[in-house]
Amino acid sequence: xxxxxxxxxxxxxxxxxxxxxxxxxxxxxGRIVGLIGPNGAGKTSALRAILGLTNYEGQLTVLGREPFxxxxxxxxxxxxxxxxxxxxxxxxxDQAIDFVAGVHPRFRRDRALGFLAKTQITGKRRMRELSxxxxxxxxxxxxxxxxxxxxVLDEPTLGLDILARRAFYDALVNDYMxxxxxxxxxxxxxxxxxxxxxxIIFIDKGRIVLDTSLEDVATRFSAVAVTADRLDAARAExxxxxxxxxxxxxxxxxxxxxGKLAAxxxxxxxxxxxxxxxxxxxxxx
Amino acid sequence: xxxSTWLIRREFxxxxxxxxxxxxxxxxxxxxxxxxxxxxxxxTSPAEMHEAAGAFQVIVGAMFYVVMSVYATWxxxxxxxxxxxxxxxxxxxxxxxxxxxxxxxKLLVAMILIPLVYFVAADATALIAAFILSIxxxxxxxxxxxxxxxxxxxxxxxxxCVVVTAIWYLPIAGWLMxxxxxxxxxxxxxxVLPPLVAYIFERVFFGTHxxxxxxxxxxxxxxxxxxxxxxxxxxxxxxVVDNDGLPVRVWNLINPSGFFxxxxxxxxxxxxIVLIVGAxxxxxxxxxx
Numbered sequence: 001x002x003x004x005x006x007x008x009x010x011x012x013x014x015x016x017x018x019x020x021x022x023x024x025x026x027x028x029x030g031r032i033v034g035l036i037g038p039n040g041a042g043k044t045s046a047l048r049a050i051l052g053l054t055n056y057e058g059q060l061t062v063l064g065r066e067p068f069x070x071x072x073x074x075x076x077x078x079x080x081x082x083x084x085x086x087x088x089x090x091x092x093x094d095q096a097i098d099f100v101a102g103v104h105p106r107f108r109r110d111r112a113l114g115f116l117a118k119t120q121i122t123g124k125r126r127m128r129e130l131s132x133x134x135x136x137x138x139x140x141x142x143x144x145x146x147x148x149x150x151x152v153l154d155e156p157t158l159g160l161d162i163l164a165r166r167a168f169y170d171a172l173v174n175d176y177m178x179x180x181x182x183x184x185x186x187x188x189x190x191x192x193x194x195x196x197x198x199x200i201i202f203i204d205k206g207r208i209v210l211d212t213s214l215e216d217v218a219t220r221f222s223a224v225a226v227t228a229d230r231l232d233a234a235r236a237e238x239x240x241x242x243x244x245x246x247x248x249x250x251x252x253x254x255x256x257x258x259g260k261l262a263a264x265x266x267x268x269x270x271x272x273x274x275x276x277x278x279x280x281x282x283x284x285x
Numbered sequence: 286x287x288x289s290t291w292l293i294r295r296e297f298x299x300x301x302x303x304x305x306x307x308x309x310x311x312x313x314x315x316x317x318x319x320x321x322x323x324x325x326x327x328x329t330s331p332a333e334m335h336e337a338a339g340a341f342q343v344i345v346g347a348m349f350y351v352v353m354s355v356y357a358t359w360x361x362x363x364x365x366x367x368x369x370x371x372x373x374x375x376x377x378x379x380x381x382x383x384x385x386x387x388x389x390x391k392l393l394v395a396m397i398l399i400p401l402v403y404f405v406a407a408d409a410t411a412l413i414a415a416f417i418l419s420i421x422x423x424x425x426x427x428x429x430x431x432x433x434x435x436x437x438x439x440x441x442x443x444x445x446c447v448v449v450t451a452i453w454y455l456p457i458a459g460w461l462m463x464x465x466x467x468x469x470x471x472x473x474x475x476x477v478l479p480p481l482v483a484y485i486f487e488r489v490f491f492g493t494h495x496x497x498x499x500x501x502x503x504x505x506x507x508x509x510x511x512x513x514x515x516x517x518x519x520x521x522x523x524x525v526v527d528n529d530g531l532p533v534r535v536w537n538l539i540n541p542s543g544f545f546x547x548x549x550x551x552x553x554x555x556x557x558i559v560l561i562v563g564a565x566x567x568x569x570x571x572x573x574x
Contacts, residue, residue, distance in 0.1 A: 048572070051378075051379075053375075053378060053572045054570060054572070055570060068569075071378070071383075071384075071569075072381050072382065072383040073381070074381075075378075075379060075380055075381040075382075076381045079379050080375075080379045081379070082372075082375040082379070083372070083375070086371075086372045086373050086374075086375045086376045087373060087376055088299070088368065088371060088373035088376065089371065089373075090298065090299050091298070091299075091373075092298075095295075095298055099291055099294075099295055100380065102286055102288070102290075102291035103288050103291050103292075103380055103381065103382060104380055104381060105381075139376075143379075
């Protein structure tokens with residue numbers, strides 16, 4: 001199947017600062033992809049390019065279109081939530097629904113209303129009168145009522161409390177996601193999303209550090225808790241990261257022989273957050 | 286309704302001041318007509334009554350025109366800046382709305398729809414105020430303010446003003462929108478500063494005044510281009526008559542052939558179009574502050 005998002009040598013410069021440095025991306029349909037990186041790594045620049053919000057160098061196609069030139073058409077099949085705070089404060093809930101219904105050919109009003117009916121939000125309220133959690137619900141109701149092929153979320157839960165964050169992701173997975181859709185999500189709170197992702201992309205200093213599915217993570221990466229007496233032997237297998245926890249050394253390996261590693265200690269697949277730290281910290285233990 | 290209609294509705298949702306300001310201003314004028322001091326000399330001749338009706342409506346219209354100019358200027362400066370400031374631009378850009386359409390709709394609202402709202406408000410205010418004044422000063426005023434032909438003249442005058450204002454001030458509107466799409470803060474300052482610096486630079490280093498004269502002409506020159514020697518007509522001794530002693534009608538006042546054949550009109554419009562294209566390009570690239 002053709003890639004939904006394909007980037008080749010995607011580069012974005014702001015003056016002398018290089019936000020994206022010849023990044024290559026390949027995202028297929030039906031996946032939930034986490035674009036994960038530290039602050040300033042280029043996550044937002046990558047999303048901006050994918051959504052046609054900014055010009056760029058290199059090749060980029062999203063749903064078969066060039067985003068910057070074709071943003072208007074692209075937005076028929078793609079929607080995004082860039083942080084929940086962006087609904088304009090003067091807009092009323094019923095106006096928001098009327099407007100999106102008026103301009104978006106794939107918006108289904110009944111679905112938006114059905115979603116809002118489960119909340120305390122009434123149509124005459126203005127966004128400025130709603131709490132952040134309620135605004136999220138409005139934004140989600142608007143977005144999930146659009147039959148889009150690609151949904152992009154940029155730090156969608158920034159500033160939300162834990163209850164609202166959980167509700168957001170539950171609604172996303174239970175009410176929205178199906179095999180016809182693709183979700184691309186950026187966050188630096190890895191723990192929050194790692195259970196719902198199918199793919200992860202690590203980005204650092206404008207470069208793609210890792211691009212893999214979670215199934216592959218299990219076969220490709222392993223972590224071993226090594227006791228002090230076996231440390232030298234384990235190090236001979238070239239771990240790419242070491243971490244000292246509770247008197248033990250945890251060594252991280254990529255593409256190593258699992259049978260060999262098992263001899264050094266307890267073997268497990270690293271979590272996404274551990275892998276993230278391990279990958280981005282490089283060899284510096 | 287199509288996309289453009291929705292974008293227009295959205296402007297009226299966001300900017301309730303579009304109709305609130307003229308409504309409040311009209312209400313104040315009506316209050317003044319109700320409770321203000323009225324001292325009107327007795328009008329006898331038809332020419333005097335004509336003059337009174339014409340002057341009354343023109344004064345009311347002019348006041349609305351001034352308020353409208355101030356508001357439309359502010360609107361243009363704010364219209365591509367406000368949603369960048371509160372980041373709601375990211376919501377609008379998540380919808381299939383082209384930046385060109387968004388910018389052009391805002392231009393249409395500022396240059397045509399806002400003036401039409403003020404036109405209606407001025408008309409309504411003038412009618413109500415004329416009614417009140419006629420009752421309060423029955424003896425001296427009589428039916429002087431109720432001249433059908435004057436009323437029609439004012440309608441034509443207003444519509445003519447809307448059209449020539451929109452074309453003549455296109456470069457100013459384009460500049461304001463460009464600043465609105467570009468500035469990270471202080472749009473008001475940025476709208477004034479570059480022309481001012483250019484003016485001073487030219488004056489100090491070249492000792493000439495080309496920029497100053499061009500700007501002054503653009504800001505103040507519309508009456509000279511779009512109207513016939515208005516001053517000459519309005520200072521006639523008895524009543525509003527033109528050089529031939531005939532009552533002045535709007536047709537003698539306006540100068541559409543002069544306006545629409547003037548190179549100045551179209552050079553300005555061309556500059557305006559270039560600036561608006563620039564604003565659209567900026568709108569495509571700048572989504573946040």
